[in-house]
Amino acid sequence: MQDLAHYMRPGTLQLGSLPPLALYVHLPWCLRKCPYCDFNSHAAPEALPEAQYLDALQADLEHSLPLIWGRGVHSIFIGGGTPSLFSPQSIERLLSDIRARVRLEADCEITLEANPGTFEKDRFRAFRAAGVTRLSIGVQSFNDRLLQAIGRVHDASQAHAAAQEAAECFETFNLDLMYALPGQTEAELAHDLQQALSHAPPHLSVYHLTLEPNTWFAKHPPVLPDEDTAYAMLDRITADTLAAGMHRYEISAYARDGHRCRHNLNYWQFGDYLGIGAGAHSKLSFAHRVVRQVRHRDPRLYLQTAHDPARPERAVASSTEVSRQDLPFEYMLNALRLRHGFSLQDFQERTGLPLSAIEAPLREAETRGLIHRDWQRVVPTERGFDFLSDLQSLFLPPEPEGLQSPPQTHLT
Ligand SMILES: C[S@@+](CC[C@H](N)C(=O)[O-])C[C@H]1O[C@@H](n2cnc3c(N)ncnc32)[C@H](O)[C@@H]1O
Ligand code: SF4
Numbered sequence: 280m281q282d283l284a285h286y287m288r289p290g291t292l293q294l295g296s297l298p299p300l301a302l303y304v305h306l307p308w309c310l311r312k313c314p315y316c317d318f319n320s321h322a323a324p325e326a327l328p329e330a331q332y333l334d335a336l337q338a339d340l341e342h343s344l345p346l347i348w349g350r351g352v353h354s355i356f357i358g359g360g361t362p363s364l365f366s367p368q369s370i371e372r373l374l375s376d377i378r379a380r381v382r383l384e385a386d387c388e389i390t391l392e393a394n395p396g397t398f399e400k401d402r403f404r405a406f407r408a409a410g411v412t413r414l415s416i417g418v419q420s421f422n423d424r425l426l427q428a429i430g431r432v433h434d435a436s437q438a439h440a441a442a443q444e445a446a447e448c449f450e451t452f453n454l455d456l457m458y459a460l461p462g463q464t465e466a467e468l469a470h471d472l473q474q475a476l477s478h479a480p481p482h483l484s485v486y487h488l489t490l491e492p493n494t495w496f497a498k499h500p501p502v503l504p505d506e507d508t509a510y511a512m513l514d515r516i517t518a519d520t521l522a523a524g525m526h527r528y529e530i531s532a533y534a535r536d537g538h539r540c541r542h543n544l545n546y547w548q549f550g551d552y553l554g555i556g557a558g559a560h561s562k563l564s565f566a567h568r569v570v571r572q573v574r575h576r577d578p579r580l581y582l583q584t585a586h587d588p589a590r591p592e593r594a595v596a597s598s599t600e601v602s603r604q605d606l607p608f609e610y611m612l613n614a615l616r617l618r619h620g621f622s623l624q625d626f627q628e629r630t631g632l633p634l635s636a637i638e639a640p641l642r643e644a645e646t647r648g649l650i651h652r653d654w655q656r657v658v659p660t661e662r663g664f665d666f667l668s669d670l671q672s673l674f675l676p677p678e679p680e681g682l683q684s685p686p687q688t689h690l691t
Contacts, residue, residue, distance in 0.1 A: 283345050290567030291603055292631030297564050298550040300347060301354045301542050302377065304336060305556030306362040307578045310396075314430045314495035315488060319558030319576050320360045328582070329369045335585035335594070337376045339555040339574070342585075342593045344380060346563055347553055352381050354388040354542035357411075363393035367405030374410040388541040390415050390453075395441035396433030403441075403448045413540075414445045415453040415484075420460060421474035428461040428501065429488070435474075442478040451538050453482040458516065459509040460488055461501035468512045469519070476523045481538035485516050486531050530616045530667060547613045548621070549629040557581035557594075569601045569630070604676035606630045607637050611674040615667060620650070620658035640673040649673075 308323035355377065357370065365373075370391065377383070390413040391406055403414060418438045420426050426434060433441075445452040454475050458468050475483060487509060490496050504512070517527050525533040529547060532540065545552065554561040558576035562569065575581045575596045585594040592598070601609055610630050614621035623634055630636075641657065644650045649663035649670040663670045 286346065286563075286565045286568065286570060288567070290600075292567050292569070292606075294564055294566055294569075294628070294631040296628060297350065298548070298629050299353050299545055300350045301356070301545045301550060301552040302352050302381065303542075303552050303554040303556075303559055303561075304355065304357045304373065304377075305359065305554065305559040305574075306332070306357065306365055307360045307557040307581075308364055309359065309361040309394075310364070310432045311430075312495075314499075315491065317491035317494050318360070321578060323361075323364060327364060329365055331582055332578075333369060333372055333376065335582050336373065336555055337380075338585045339594050340377065340380055340553075343553055343555065343561075347381070347551075350382075350551075351384050352377075352387060353384045354545060355383075355390070356542040357389075357391045358415075359392055361394045361417075362391050363402070363406075367402065367409045370406055370411065371409035388412055390540070390542055392417065393441065393445075394433065395437040400444070403444045407448045412449070413451050413453070414449050415455065416441050416445055417455045418442065418475065419455060419457045420471050422463075422467055422471060425460045425463055425467065425471075429457070430495075439474070439478075442475070442480070446478055446480075451481045453484055453540065454478070454480045456483065456485045457488045458485060458512045459504045461503060463504055463512075465508060465511055465515065469515055472516060472519050476519065479523075481535050482540060483520060483525060483533045484531055485533065487513070526618070528618050530664065544617075547617050548625065549610050549613050564629070567631075569606065570598060571601060572598045602676075603632065606632055607640070608671065608674040608676065611671050615659050615663070615671055618659075618664075620656055622656050623654070626657075637674065644670055644673050 305319065307319050307321055308327060309320045311322050312320060357373070362370070374389065389411050391411045392415045393403065393406070394417045406414065418441070419429060419431055421435045421438050423435050442454060456471060456475055458471070488503065490500055516533075520527065520533040525535055527533050528539055529543070532543065534540070551563050552561060553563065554572070554574065557574060557578045559574045561572040563572070573596050574594045575584055581594050584590055587593060607630070610626060614626070626632070626637065627634060641650065641652060644663070645652060648660055649666065651658045651660055659667070659670060
């Protein structure tokens with residue numbers, strides 16, 4: 280059992296109530312590593328240690344229960360990596376292990392990430408039967424040349440087959456697309472989008488390809504479309520999805536009414552989440568503090584530590600209290616991604632801070648035309664959405680000259 284004492288001791292924050300709670304489960308293996316990817320994913324060994332990993336997840340969850348005792352879970356996201364490499368039987372066992380330990384809300388959303396080319400016919404139906412309610416498919420593109428350029432293991436016909444099977448088996452599903460791919464033209468992006476929309480997805484996530492440090496692409500950068508072309512692509516995405524009845528409710532997410540992703544909305548609304556599995560991140564609130572945890576990233580180390588009674592912290596590699604100064608920026612990193620912004624009441628409830636903590640940057644953002652606000656809500660303007668990181672950075676804690684911001688308090 281985790282030592283709760285340090286989470287419960289008095290602190291400088293006052294949270295009147297705790298936010299909704301979600302559960303994230305990380306499955307860290309893929310067929311092979313994509314050259315742009317900095318997620319905690321590893322090329323799968325010949326035989327996946329599925330049962331061993333499920334045992335570790337079970338131990339990890341059990342060990343974390345004191346931190347979320349009595350709280351209901353409203354969404355589960357099984358992400359990766361490539362969770363669809365796990366068999367439907369394993370996913371069924373995972374969900375029953377979870378149900379036996381935490382109270383799931385009646386309408387709990389349960390998403391599984393699936394990659395085209397990692398399943399045979401009827402696998403998605405079996406995931407549905409195992410209790411998954413929503414599938415998120417990493418399509419990225421429907422263009423064979425572009426799929427090859429970004430090192431994907433699947434081709435366009437497998438992407439179509441996956442989208443079609445998701446539409447047949449699930450009432451709601453998401454397709455992930457990326458744009459501004461190596462050598463991609465505006466016409467190719469328009470074609471990709473049209474192919475995606477032909478499957479009438481209830482939800483689309485569309486990401487600008489970024490070159491992340493420590494990836495193959497960072498060392499061997501491909502030639503990418505210029506900034507103006509990328510902006511034109513984004514305008515196209517917003518217009519075509521709107522014409523198809525989808526609304527851009529978050530900087531990268533488009534949905535039909537009633538199909539927003541509850542799990543991701545919870546992140547953006549600064550809700551709580553317990554993350555189990557290799558490298559998973561958690562954010563948990565207590566009456567006087569907000570705590571972040573990270574599990575060991577290396578799957579072997581995770582497997583070793585999750586059950587090890589000699590380690591009181593088990594698979595938790597770090598546990599950090601978010602400082603009072605950092606909370607406004609952390610909140611804004613999430614909430615300002617939302618088209619409808621946030622309510623001032625939510626800010627106070629979720630951070631435990633008074634509104635005076637953000638009055639100066641809010642005034643600055645308003646003067647620069649980056650937000651609208653009234654006495655209830657703060658909403659990014661079109662300009663604020665276009666220059667989101669400038670807007671968010673207004674909420675960074677002030678750094679006294681020559682000094683770093685005060686270190687966060689380490690709990691383990
Ligand atoms: C956690 S990843 C994994 C999903 C799944 N394994 C896959 O690759 O299909 C979720 C999504 O993030 C996006 N993504 C990953 N790396 C990215 C990058 N460097 N730039 C932009 N989007 C990225 C991809 O669209 C991907 O589907
Ligand atoms: S399949 Fe997804 S998680 Fe795996 S390496 Fe590729 S982008 Fe990363």
